[in-house]
Amino acid sequence: MAELSFETLAFKEETDRIKVTLLNQFYFHLNKEDLAQIAQFKINPHQITFSNISQTKAEKKFRSILDKGLKELKSLITHNSAVYVHQNSGIPLLGNVSFGLVYRNTSLIEIKPMTGCNLNCIYCSVGEGINSKKTDFVVEKDYLIQEFQKLLPFAGESVEAHIGTHGEPFLYGDIIPLIADLNNFKQVHTVSLDTNGTLLSKKIIDQLKNFKKVRLNISLNTLNPKTASTIAGVPYNLDKTIEVIKYAKNKVQILLTPLMIPTYNDSEIEELVKFAKENKLEIGIQNFLTYKTGRNPTKPWPWEKFYSLLKSLEQKYSIKLVYAPEDFKIAYTEKLPLPFQMGDIVSATIISPDRFPHSRLAVAKGRTISIPDCQDAINKRVQVKITRDKHNIFSGKVI
């Protein structure tokens, strides 16, 4: 008998197929017929057993069926296609702004284990949420850790590991093990996460309190339930988020990070400042800005007007509201070399769809390159002219 166990996969029997869930938020199906061709099989939530076959043979045959199934990976939230980025996927973790790792030559390294969100905020700067039409990405936790470690010598000094996803990080099935691994690095002084707070629970807070370096940046945008749902773009359980923040406040470091959205919640910001003061929480109010690929429901306030509001509230409530990079110990660090630069023509291989419809991701010299308006076949060799290279985030066009 062969027993194959998987921590990140969960199996569920359906009529003529098996539904496989990857890291809680992604799924694909396996045909029972294909599995039966390996040998008689039985499934448990995280295990599949085959009778009368050696472990090695079963593993090899099942791996090939699994690889085929993963090509049909989809997001459970949107049912859009998804790409699993793992150590054998051939997809580097540097090069793309929405998944993997982003190193902007500072002591804050961005870690992006997945894309996708359970809300649909009217202001979302990356256009994420339940109505997204984009391809999603999900990254194997050990691959992220392995590649993160390679960046530490460039940073040189103590770093902040910042889990800042294009989406909600607590959707990621391995989020607690990821935080635990990052927390263990001596060179990491803080593990920060940008979260909308809706998936936090007392159980999660009790797990997080064991990791002394964690800071949650919670985007609590209002204390008004009606405004909360309007801003979130979906029904929003404000009481639950507030309850969990109050439960967490003496256990985990919290920074409230409301976004001040003119005409939506600018008149409610003062209430949030009072809430922070009463609950002895730090608060860093963000100014709404417009983005090319974001949702832009209104016009931004000029910076002077925004800072004048912050300064008046700072004085009124004796609370810090204006922050500088030094407050977060962010320093400039050594530059990560660019394997190619803007204007270069690079031989690359198309490896997967990219985020937007009709776009592709290519790979060359250990980096991914985003290619908009491209529908070339996967594995095709192409010549790409690099059109963006800032911070080792690459775009290009096929020539």
Ligand code: SF4
């Ligand atoms: S919670 Fe964040 S990622 Fe999700 S829709 Fe809102 S702004 Fe976008």
